[in-house]
Amino acid sequence: GAVVSQHPSRVICKSGTSVKIECRSLDFQATTMFWYRQFPKQSLMLMATSNEGSKATYEQGVEKDKFLINHASLTLSTLTVTSAHPEDSSFYICSARGVAGSIQETQYFGPGTRLLVL
């Protein structure tokens, strides 16, 4: 199998606070993890790519100091939204990809985290 979990599934926070979202590959080692954001009725937007043990690569227009990504192990990546504001309210989805040549080389998505900043 290729199961990816995310926690929390839903979070409501006050403006100015920081929120941490965890993404775990449960039954495979994820050499690469991807973080996406999706606004209502819009397509997925890739925010950043992280490889275990190295700094994340951010897409153009994504503030790396605002969206902190840590890929500390082959099964865990975290996204921290720092000083969240209402415009950061969105559906955040992680995706994990396993070792090249394995069946898990395909990208598998976590269930997503819905963030609402008041």
Place this chain on the structure above:
Amino acid sequence: QKEVEQNSGPLSVPEGAIASLNCTYSDRGSQSFFWYRQYSGKSPELIMFIYSNGDKEDGRFTAQLNKASQYVSLLIRDSQPSDSATYLCAVKPGDYKLSFGAGTTVTVRA
């Protein structure tokens, strides 16, 4: 030109009919092609992948790939109301990132 283009739809089909979804891509070097299904409010779920020219069947789903035409399609046979979702075409153009189309929304009428 977008890397991956899909008809946005919505595509409405009666129950039991075939739903046909199309996708074109710009990078001729692309090697891997994927179809994801996304229900409203949920994250994408992988339903098919295809690497070689031709057809690949999995249950009621058939993916078709034509690299010369830079075209990949998904057929859903015997469409069911539970197939109502947005279908995302994704292409891996040689580096490690998938490029997604904007998705085609399918509605299956009971």
